[in-house]
Amino acid sequence: MAASAVSENSSADFDHPFEFKKSVQSIVDSSDLKHLPSKYNLELGGGHDTSAESCESVPVIDFSALTSGDPLRRSKAVAELAGACADWGVFFLVNHGLPEELVASLFAKMREFFSLPDDDRKQYEGKSTSSPIVCGNFNVKTTSNQTFTLWRDFLKIHVHPEFHCPSKPEPLSEIVEEYAGRVRRVVREMVGAIAEHMELDRDYVEEVLELKSSHQKLGASFYPPCPQPDKTLGLPPHNDTGFFTILAVRDGVPGLQTQHHGQWFEVNPPPNHMVVNVGEHLEIFSNGRCKSDFHRVVVNKERERLAIAVGNGPGPEVVLGPAAPLVERDGRPNYRSMNYREYMESQFTRAYNGMSILDEQKIHY
Numbered sequence: 001m002a003a004s005a006v007s008e009n010s011s012a013d014f015d016h017p018f019e020f021k022k023s024v025q026s027i028v029d030s031s032d033l034k035h036l037p038s039k040y041n042l043e044l045g046g047g048h049d050t051s052a053e054s055c056e057s058v059p060v061i062d063f064s065a066l067t068s069g070d071p072l073r074r075s076k077a078v079a080e081l082a083g084a085c086a087d088w089g090v091f092f093l094v095n096h097g098l099p100e101e102l103v104a105s106l107f108a109k110m111r112e113f114f115s116l117p118d119d120d121r122k123q124y125e126g127k128s129t130s131s132p133i134v135c136g137n138f139n140v141k142t143t144s145n146q147t148f149t150l151w152r153d154f155l156k157i158h159v160h161p162e163f164h165c166p167s168k169p170e171p172l173s174e175i176v177e178e179y180a181g182r183v184r185r186v187v188r189e190m191v192g193a194i195a196e197h198m199e200l201d202r203d204y205v206e207e208v209l210e211l212k213s214s215h216q217k218l219g220a221s222f223y224p225p226c227p228q229p230d231k232t233l234g235l236p237p238h239n240d241t242g243f244f245t246i247l248a249v250r251d252g253v254p255g256l257q258t259q260h261h262g263q264w265f266e267v268n269p270p271p272n273h274m275v276v277n278v279g280e281h282l283e284i285f286s287n288g289r290c291k292s293d294f295h296r297v298v299v300n301k302e303r304e305r306l307a308i309a310v311g312n313g314p315g316p317e318v319v320l321g322p323a324a325p326l327v328e329r330d331g332r333p334n335y336r337s338m339n340y341r342e343y344m345e346s347q348f349t350r351a352y353n354g355m356s357i358l359d360e361q362k363i364h365y
């Protein structure tokens with residue numbers, strides 16, 4: 001981010017990174033906005049470039065091949081999955097088995113959630129980083145210490161091993177629970193396939209990562225149309241936490257971009273394709289064989305965008321570092337270990353300031 005000026009109240013806002021004064025949607029609804037309100041303006045000191053190339057080369061992985069009884073088809077898919085994780089750190093997943101009707105009803109109810117009056121949602125304003133349900137907006141500090149508010153209304157809920165969800169609108173909670181359970185099964189299969197590719201015993205991996213009680217959180221991001229999209233962001237560049245994030249986007253509305261070899265690319269999933277981002281903890285656990293992708297979201301003038309991301313990590317009590325057999329094979333760990341729960345509790349503010357834990361945890365020899 002190139003902005004360099006410091007806004008007047010930057011430190012006050014940043015002491016309270018989550019806020020829920022007014023949703024972006026209610027601002028859009030209440031007036032015929034021609035200009036971006038200044039608190040969302042990231043350009044105070046210089047502007048930023050959000051151009052990106054189109055995404056033909058983002059890998060596509062066929063989940064049905066990963067679970068196929070045909071050993072040749074399966075081993076080809078495992079190798080392709082490992083290749084996508086090593087190269088792009090992001091890919092499209094097809095034939096994932098997540099039912100279309102379930103995804104459609106998840107989007108319908110989530111869209112309703114973001115239309116509830118602000119007063120109904122303010123009860124979920126983030127009081128602490130460990131709140132199981134957080135809803136509102138997010139203040140971000142740029143590398144040049146400027147604070148601005150993202151053009152995004154969000155809901156973040158922890159859904160496993162403990163399940164939390166707002167009670168309204170019904171039956172959002174039932175739909176989320178069903179969807180999260182199905183996503184866990186997909187992710188477990190992909191973690192198993194990656195483990196196999198790294199010649200790690202699947203049972204060892206399940207056990208050491210405590211996958212039965214894996215931590216899972218759902219983040220829904222709603223980006224209303226923006227009068228001046230070039231002056232703000234939906235989400236600044238970041239890496240996801242955990243192993244894999246499964247991201248569903250409605251109606252092909254663009255916005256997600258990933259960085260690959262220093263260049264930004266659009267990541268626009270075709271219908272029924274999920275986006276999968278490799279998270280920081282898979283990079284660490286694989287001792288660097290898998291790469292977590294750095295990605296961001298830009299907003300647009302015409303169309304609202306709703307994206308639902310489910311992040312999947314190890315069990316909350318796991319001390320996560322590179323897998324011991326890989327360290328032995330490589331002769332050294334390339335990352336330090338961390339307590340996953342402690343990390344999650346400190347993560348909210350850290351993920352959005354341009355720093356990844358990978359920068360901190362990587363060991364430079």
Ligand SMILES: O=C(O)CCC(=O)C(=O)O
Pocket residue numbers: 219221235240247249255256295297307309
């Ligand atoms: O809105 C999106 O497409 C991506 C959201 C995202 O990157 C996240 O929730 O971590």
Ligand SMILES: [Fe+2]
Pocket residue numbers: 238239240277295
């Ligand atoms: Fe993300």
